Amino acid sequence: MKFFADTAEIADIRELQASGLLDGVTTNPSLVKKSGRDFLEMIKEIAGVCPGPVSAEVVALDHEGMMKEAEVLRKIADNIAVKVPLTIDGLKSCKKLSADGTMVNVTLCFSANQALLAAKAGAAFISPFVGRLDDLGQPGIELIADIRTIYDNYDFPTQILVASVRNSIHVLDAAKLGADVMTAPPSVIWQLFKHPLTDSGIASFLKDWETTGQKIG
Numbered sequence: 001m002k003f004f005a006d007t008a009e010i011a012d013i014r015e016l017q018a019s020g021l022l023d024g025v026t027t028n029p030s031l032v033k034k035s036g037r038d039f040l041e042m043i044k045e046i047a048g049v050c051p052g053p054v055s056a057e058v059v060a061l062d063h064e065g066m067m068k069e070a071e072v073l074r075k076i077a078d079n080i081a082v083k084v085p086l087t088i089d090g091l092k093s094c095k096k097l098s099a100d101g102t103m104v105n106v107t108l109c110f111s112a113n114q115a116l117l118a119a120k121a122g123a124a125f126i127s128p129f130v131g132r133l134d135d136l137g138q139p140g141i142e143l144i145a146d147i148r149t150i151y152d153n154y155d156f157p158t159q160i161l162v163a164s165v166r167n168s169i170h171v172l173d174a175a176k177l178g179a180d181v182m183t184a185p186p187s188v189i190w191q192l193f194k195h196p197l198t199d200s201g202i203a204s205f206l207k208d209w210e211t212t213g214q215k216i217g
Contacts, residue, residue, distance in 0.1 A: 001175045004052070004161065004183035008035040008042055012186040013049050024052035026105070026127075026163070026183040028083070029059060040076065047077035053125075055105045057083035058093075066093040074102050081105045081124060086114050091121040098122030105161065112146035119156035125181065130174070131164030140164070141173045148178050168192055 002023035005016050008031040016022040025046050032039050039056075047054045054077070058069040066089060070082045074097075081103035084090040094104045098121065105125040106118040110133060118126045128147060130140030147160050159180035165171060168191050174182050 001179060002052075002159075002181040003189060004055075004181055005050075005189065006031070006163070006165070006183040006185050008032055008037070008046070009186070010042070010045055010049065013046055016186060016189060017050055021189075022050060022052070023181070024054065024081075024183075025050050026055040026083075026161075028055075028057050028107070040072070043073070043080070044076050047079050051079060053081040053103055053105075054079055055081045055083045055107075055125075057107065061085075061087070061089065063089040063092045066090065067096065070097055070102070083107050083127075086118060091117055094118065094121040094123050098124070107163070110143070112143060112150055115143075115147040115158075115160075116150055119151060119154075119158040123158045125159050125161040127161045127163040127183075129164035130162055130170055131166040133164075134166070141170070141177070144174055144177050144179055 003021055004024040004026050005013055005022055006026045007013060008027045013025055035042060043056045056073045058066045060066045060069050066084055073082050074080050082097055083105040084093050086106050086109050094106055097104050103124040105127055106123040107127040109115050109126050109128040115126045115128060128143050133140035133143060144160060144162055151158060161181040161183060162174040162179045163183050165182050165184035165188055167188060171182055171192060
């Protein structure tokens with residue numbers, strides 16, 4: 001499963017990229033607002049740090065407006081994935097952009113039927129929001145299972161990009177179901193490294209090593 005960072009903070013992206021485990025980045029208007037930076041400058045810098053897909057979202061709601069904004073975004077770098085909402089105009093734009101060879105991330109997916117439409121429109125990525133469904137008392141991870149079944153039934157190449165990931169359990173469940181990608185805040189990604197037995201095991205080994213009086217090298 002590929003790991004994308006859901007952030008606009010360049011320092012976090014650089015740190016994750018240095019780990020060798022980062023495959024891409026997703027952004028959205030809320031993350032841009034939080035960063036306080038110029039949107040286009042920020043996207044260009046992120047695309048230069050992370051060679052994988054970098055999602056940049058349009059804010060227009062009509063097809064013509066989306067296409068105009070997409071033209072600006074996809075010229076920033078070759079690894080830009082234009083992010084569009086799962087609406088009629090969004091999917092219309094997805095179909096046209098995909099036909100031109102542009103990566104498109106269709107976002108705000110909350111049903112398997114929506115995911116089916118996005119795949120038919122040629123989306124490179126579909127972003128189902130598991131955490132937001134959980135917030136409504138609906139098991140978000142079940143949506144991932146349904147989308148996986150549908151996509152496998154018809155060999156759709158659209159990658160399932162699990163979004164609104166809140167914790168390491170979301171990551172584990174998505175991986176078990178065969179999701180192609182998950183995107184999460186850096187804090188969630190760093191959590192994946194942590195286990196108390198790993199920490200206590202390192203402490204124990206180092207304590208025993210010190211008693212030997214030896215050095216390596």
